[in-house]
Amino acid sequence: MSESFPRLHARTRRFTLGVPRGFTISPDGSRVVFLRTRSGSDPVTCLWEFDVAGGGERLIADPRALDAGEEDLPPEERARRERSREQAGGIVGYSTDGAVTTAVFTLAGGLYAVDLKTAGVRRLTTSGPVIDPRLSPDGSYVGYVTGGAFHVQSLADEVDHVLARPEGPGVTYGLAEFIAAEEMSRMRGHWWSPAGDAVLVERADESAVQEWFVADPANPSRPAVPQRYPAAGTPNAKVELFVLGLSGSRVQVPFTDEYLVNARWDAHGLAIVTLSRDQRSMRLLRVDPATGESALVREDTDDAWVEIVTGVPGHLSDGTLVWVADSDGGRRLVIGDEPATPPTLQVREVLDIDGDTVLFRASGGDPAEIAVWAYRDGRITLVSPPESGVYNGRTAGGTLVLVGQTLDSEGPQVQVLHHHRPRGHIASHAERHGLDLRVSLIRTGERELSTAVILPSGHVPGSARLPVLMDPYGGPHAQRVLAASGAYLTSQWFADQGFAVVVADGRGTPGRGPEFERAVLHDLAGPVLDDQVDALHGVAERFPDDLDLSRVAIRGWSFGGYLAALAVMRRPDVFHAAVAGAPVTDWRLYDTCYTERYLGQPEEGHYDASSLFADAEKLDRPLLLIHGLADDNVVAAHTLRLSSALLSAGRPHNVLPLSGVTHMTPQEVVAENLLLLQVDFLRRSLSIG
Known part of the structure; x- marks a missing residue:
């Protein structure tokens, strides 16, 4: 008997296992280092290398051969993986020297170095569990964090030096604070100088950040885990920067803005990017590492907010x-x-x-398509194939690693080219999903919204009107409608249970330009909900004999969960049932950087209109709330407080608490049964036999 999709989906961590990722190209373009598990169901990530000239690959480091488990991960590393939504184990990250001849990584808190030529691995002696090791450009030293202190160790003799120790509780050196990792895509807190004689190090002091406690009610003998969580309108961590010399020197780099967005230290100097608390001003500063003094290079401002874009600042060869x-x-x-x-x-x-070549990703007329482009000598050229899809890439030394997925391909394909000539593929070991995808990408509604319509694999158009399941994320910084097959696997499975599934990206989602994104300023409820209704009616006009608008449900997770609950409360005339996973129910309980970007400070008066509590008495449709009790991003209080408000209003609803589950659901049995339970709830709610 073949394995069910829910079980396979869970076991393969949403079909991400076995997919190559984390590419690093040597400066001469001859080698590509990357991460990949051995199979599509193996959760242990190994380090590999691809030979560009010969087209072959070899294993560099296998955690199983090093006898290192995952059970002893330090809490800081678990938090880093949660912030990056890392679903696998083993070697989930690594750092190389500038020549890409040596790499370092951690396993269960231990620090390992590997010679990429010989594949010889050795464990280095450290004073505690290691977080975020990074090699100096010349490969002589590795900087890392343990116990909140920043260390530098010589690879030659393993002599270890502590360059900065925390002065008190809540202080760390060398790590990105919660907001940087969760909301600004900055996962690092230290940067080596090009000469390898100094390190720019972040000092984060969380002592002023309010302390919350994440408890495990299913295990009352376990103490609650304290967490510093900067909710909207409350203090953030105080972030400072220091240039620490290997000789023991310490120079502070002052800046006045609330947020450190990024830093870059290359042959053209040290630069930092900062952002004001209201996010309407972003500054690029050039820093003198000897004195800490800075000069303004440019300042970008916007009446709404300045968007953070990863990969910049950078410099061409002439600076x-x-x-x-x-x-x-x-x-x-x-x-x-x-x-x-x-x-x-x-x-x-x-x-x-x-x-002098800049490789970048961009969308043209269709936000569902993301292509790879190159700039050189005043011209831009399309690098990825003209075929509609979602593409990514890396380049160095004339070698290009191009990752692409289309609606017709099953999983990402990784091609390696050298000076535009194909040199082979890096194999993906991902499991085959076995679904017959029936996805149509259309533009619909008043605003020509990017929308996907997914029908059951055996459905004959016009033969029957199907109950509808809206399946959005629908909020800022994330798309659900993409020209890539992997975006619709769960949606197709729901469709095969007898639904017409509609996925729509409304205002606030990326890819259509600043004006479209900024339409949610001061209102995270109205525009996003209106656009889901608009998309639904637009799809019904395009598929008049296939959709039954008298039976419409909506499901989602995180912002999508918020949108699902919002839909049945405010538009019960359209939506007849909802599944809301990990929903943000009150924006005062969510973090500073994300929430204040869109709603400002709480005292400005924009929060109540975007929160759900005032709508509790309006609920008269079936609603299933699902929440991981160990969620440290959207804490379980969101669901529990909404449930209390619904109870006080006398409104029936269902709550499914997930013990030990975070904002992700990597546990195999939990992930599998979540899909099955949702289908069962939706069938009962819509009276589907």
């Missing part, structure tokens, strides 16, 4: 600045002071800078 900024209605690549891309091409991120 010309590479940046991304909004202008003329588009998000544009900027070289020096001049935009290098048209406003119709929405730049998503800068991937790499190889000499």
Whole structure:
């Protein structure tokens, strides 16, 4: 008997296991180092290398051969993996020297170094469990964090030096604070100088951040876990920067803004990017590492907010600045002071800078398509195939690693090219999902919303009207409608249970330009809900004989969970049942950086209109609330407080608490049964036989 999709989906961690990732290309372009598990069901990630000239690959390091488990991960490492939504184990991250001849990584808190030529691995002696090791460019030293202190160790003799120790509780050196990791995509807190003689180190002091406690009610003998959580309107961690010399020198780098967005230390100097608390001003500063003094290079402002774009700042070989900024209605690549891309091409991120070539991702007229482009000598060229899809890449030394997925391909395909000539593929070992995808991508509704319609694999168009399941995320910083098959596996499985599934990206979602994203300023409820209704009616007009609008349900997780609950409370005339997973029910309980970007400070008066509590008495449709009790991002209080409000209003609802589960659901049995329970709830709620 074949394995069910829910079981396979859970066992393969949503079909992510076995997929190559984490690519690093040697400066001469001859080798590609990457991460991959041995199979599509193996959760232990190994380190591999691909030979560009020969087209072959070899195993560099296997955690099982090193006899290192996952059970002893330090809490800081577990938190880092939660912030990055890491679903696998083993070697989930690594750092190399500039020549890509040596790599370092951690396993169960132990620090390991590997010679990439010989594949010889040795464990280094440290004074405690290691977090985020990073090699100096010359490969002589590794910087890392243990116990909140920043250490530097010589690889030659393993002599260890502590460059900075925490002065008190709540202080760490060398780690990204919660907000940087969760909301700014900055996972690191230290940066080596090009010469390898100094390190820029973040000092984070969380003592002013309010303390919350994440408890495990299923195990009352276990103490609650304290967590510093900066909820909207409350103090953030105080972040400072210091240049620490290997000789023992210490120079502070002062800055006045609330947030440190990024830092870059390359051959053209040290630069930092900072952001004001209201996020309407972003500054790029050039820093003198000898004195800590800084000079303003540029300041970007916006009446709503300035968007954070990963991969910048950077420099061409002559030191010309590479940046991304909004202008003329588009998000544009900027070289020096001049935009290098048209406003119709929405730049998503800068991937790499190889000499005078800038590799970046961008969307043109269709936000569901994300292509890879290159800038060089004043011109931009399409690097990825013209075929509709979602592409990513890395480049160095004339070698390009191109990762692509289309609606017709099953999983990502990884091609390696050298000076535009194919050199082979890096194999994916991901499991086959076995689904017959029936996905149609359309633009619909008043605003031509990017929408996917997924029908059951055996459905004959016009033969029957199907109950509808809306399956959105629907909020800022995430898309659900993509020209990639992997985006619709769960949706297709729901469709095969007898639903017409509709996925729509409304206002606030990325890929259509700054104006579309900023339509949710001061209102995270109205525009996103209106657009789901608009998309539903638009799809019904396109598929009049296939959708039954008298039976419409909606499901989602995180912001999608918030949107699902919002839908049945405010538009019961449209939505007849909802499954809300880990929903944000009161924005005062969510973090500073994300929430204040869209709603401002709580005292400005925009929070109540976007929260769910005032709508509790309106609920007259079936609602299932699901929440992991160990969630440290959207804490379980969101669901529990909404449930209390619904109870006080006398409104029936269902709550499914998940003991020991975080914002992710990697546990195999939990993930499998969550899908089955949702289908059962939706069938009963919509009276589907």
